[in-house]
Amino acid sequence: MLYAILCYHDEDTVGSWTKEQDAAVMTKLAVVQDKLTRQGRLGPVARLLPTTSATTLRKDDPPVVIDGPYAETKEQLLGFYVVDCKNLDEALDVARDLGAANPGGAYEIRPVGVLNPGSVLV
Amino acid sequence: MTDTAWIDAALTSARPQAVGALLRYFRNLDTAEEAFQNACLRALKSWPQNGPPRDPAAWLIMVGRNVAIDDIRRSRKQQPLPEDEAISDLDDAEEALAERLDGSHYRDDILRLLFICCHPDLPATQQIALALRIVSGLTVKQIARAFLVGDAAMEQRITRAKARVANADVPFETPGAVERTERLSVVAAMVYLIFNEGYSAGGDTAAIRAPLCEEAIRLARLLLRLFQGEPEIMGLTALLLLQHARAAARFDAAGALVLLDDQDRASWNQKMIAEGLALIDKAMRHRRSGPYQVQAAIAALHARAAKPEDTDWTQIDLLYGALEIMQPSPVVTLNRAVAVSKVRGPEAALEMIEPLGERLSNYFHFFGVRGAFLMQLGRNDEARVAFDRAIALANTSAEAAHIRMHLDRLMRDSQPRGAKAGK
Numbered sequence: 001m002l003y004a005i006l007c008y009h010d011e012d013t014v015g016s017w018t019k020e021q022d023a024a025v026m027t028k029l030a031v032v033q034d035k036l037t038r039q040g041r042l043g044p045v046a047r048l049l050p051t052t053s054a055t056t057l058r059k060d061d062p063p064v065v066i067d068g069p070y071a072e073t074k075e076q077l078l079g080f081y082v083v084d085c086k087n088l089d090e091a092l093d094v095a096r097d098l099g100a101a102n103p104g105g106a107y108e109i110r111p112v113g114v115l116n117p118g119s120v121l122v
Numbered sequence: 123m124t125d126t127a128w129i130d131a132a133l134t135s136a137r138p139q140a141v142g143a144l145l146r147y148f149r150n151l152d153t154a155e156e157a158f159q160n161a162c163l164r165a166l167k168s169w170p171q172n173g174p175p176r177d178p179a180a181w182l183i184m185v186g187r188n189v190a191i192d193d194i195r196r197s198r199k200q201q202p203l204p205e206d207e208a209i210s211d212l213d214d215a216e217e218a219l220a221e222r223l224d225g226s227h228y229r230d231d232i233l234r235l236l237f238i239c240c241h242p243d244l245p246a247t248q249q250i251a252l253a254l255r256i257v258s259g260l261t262v263k264q265i266a267r268a269f270l271v272g273d274a275a276m277e278q279r280i281t282r283a284k285a286r287v288a289n290a291d292v293p294f295e296t297p298g299a300v301e302r303t304e305r306l307s308v309v310a311a312m313v314y315l316i317f318n319e320g321y322s323a324g325g326d327t328a329a330i331r332a333p334l335c336e337e338a339i340r341l342a343r344l345l346l347r348l349f350q351g352e353p354e355i356m357g358l359t360a361l362l363l364l365q366h367a368r369a370a371a372r373f374d375a376a377g378a379l380v381l382l383d384d385q386d387r388a389s390w391n392q393k394m395i396a397e398g399l400a401l402i403d404k405a406m407r408h409r410r411s412g413p414y415q416v417q418a419a420i421a422a423l424h425a426r427a428a429k430p431e432d433t434d435w436t437q438i439d440l441l442y443g444a445l446e447i448m449q450p451s452p453v454v455t456l457n458r459a460v461a462v463s464k465v466r467g468p469e470a471a472l473e474m475i476e477p478l479g480e481r482l483s484n485y486f487h488f489f490g491v492r493g494a495f496l497m498q499l500g501r502n503d504e505a506r507v508a509f510d511r512a513i514a515l516a517n518t519s520a521e522a523a524h525i526r527m528h529l530d531r532l533m534r535d536s537q538p539r540g541a542k543a544g545k
Contacts, residue, residue: 050343051347052343052397053397053401068350087403089407113393
């Protein structure tokens with residue numbers, strides 16, 4: 001079974017780390033990731049840009065684009081995609097296509113800062 | 123750093139949070155400011171002996187509240203018939219004392235403080251000056267420099283503004299959506315000026331003043347969270363991030379200014395650049411351009427260039443052209459002229475800035491840029507006069523040192539650079 005581990009933290013705290021502090025944390029995390037990679041167990045790892053860079057597509061009819069992160073609590077996180085896009089407009093086009101295939105709910109679109117594609121064998 | 127320098131730096135960076143929180147407790151700007159001043163005086167006595175507190179802002183809020191409450195109690199004893207309202211306010215304040223000082227309110231406190239400084243009865247320039255004084259704690263001289271006016275004029279402007287705000291009702295209710303949006307542009311301009319105060323610091327003080335840049339970025343992010351759909355706030359936040367991303371590369375070990383072309387681009391903060399670029403991308407979708415978005419787009423073109431010669435100066439020239447229309451100012455034209463010198467050569471650039479001489483007669487950068495153009499044209503005697511004037515007008519020793527370095531550099535290779543830089 002593949003498990004997704006979703007990362008939550010106070011982004012102001014993380015955002016205020018100096019370059020050195022940030023690098024130190026990343027180095028420590030890399031040790032854990034490297035072990036999983038060698039075991040062929042690590043899937044994609046992404047570090048997202050702050051929520052200030054987030055945009056939300058409400059999958060209403062017609063879909064509505066809202067600036068900012070997904071803020072409702074009545075829906076739950078059910079999955080995610082990582083898609084290579086030229087810019088936000090292109091990402092929103094992909095989200096609209098996905099939304100047309102599966103209306104209802106919302107997609108939060110966030111630029112990925114760092115991506116480790118992983119090595120998982122399934 | 124001297125004994126008092128670290129205290130000054132700590133007091134400056136704690137100020138918005140502390141004054142904002144004290145204002146929330148006392149609901150009166152004068153009381154809040156006085157409480158903060160008293161707390162600062164105690165800090166100057168206590169901190170050198172006891173060392174800095176773990177959280178200077180929390181310390182100042184606690185001490186400021188205690189001192190102010192003591193003062194109110196004392197005056198209550200002297201005046202046996204206090205106003206009922208004053209007593210109930212005081213009870214609220216004492217109750218609030220029990221709250222944990224976890225800083226969770228401070229962003230709202232700062233925002234309220236910003237909005238109060240931006241009182242609609244005050245002209246925009248007074249609002250900004252007042253906020254820089256009250257929220258950021260900048261000195262009158264620093265504010266005067268940012269506004270390109272004399273110290274005395276600024277002193278008078280701030281005194282008047284304070285008097286008017288003190289006599290006005292302080293709005294503790296959150297303003298309505300329309301009112302908020304109107305004030306937002308003034309608050310945004312002020313946030314940008316706070317940033318510039320930190321950004322324009324010399325190499326000797328850049329580290330001490332960096333909290334100003336960071337505070338401005340924090341304020342911009344806070345505004346962005348509250349106004350998520352405002353492209354200009356996205357632009358402002360992007361602009362500050364893209365500028366601040368270069369902080370580590372802007373000064374050499376000796377504290378001298380390093381030109382953009384000579385900066386070690388590897389030391390630019392890629393995390394800030396990525397966020398800044400994403401925010402511009404987000405803003406552009408709204409098709410509602412504005413001065414911050416244009417300036418952020420210019421900063422983005424610099425950030426995107428892996429090498430100085432990759433810089434798209436033609437696009438930068440066009441963007442400055444757009445900015446001149448949105449926000450006509452001799453300083454914008456001066457900046458555009460730098461791009462023009464790269465695209466069309468120093469002669470065209472010099473022609474462009476000639477008419478600005480009268481309005482920028484006391485502006486350091488005008489003479490620095492003019493001197494550089496003249497040097498590129500081989501008009502060395504005139505260039506020397508301009509550089510001398512620039513050094514006389516320099517605000518920091520780093521600026522003066524930079525002009526001397528600039529002069530040496532252009533002495534070495536004085537052939538026109540514009541022709542080969544354009545693309």
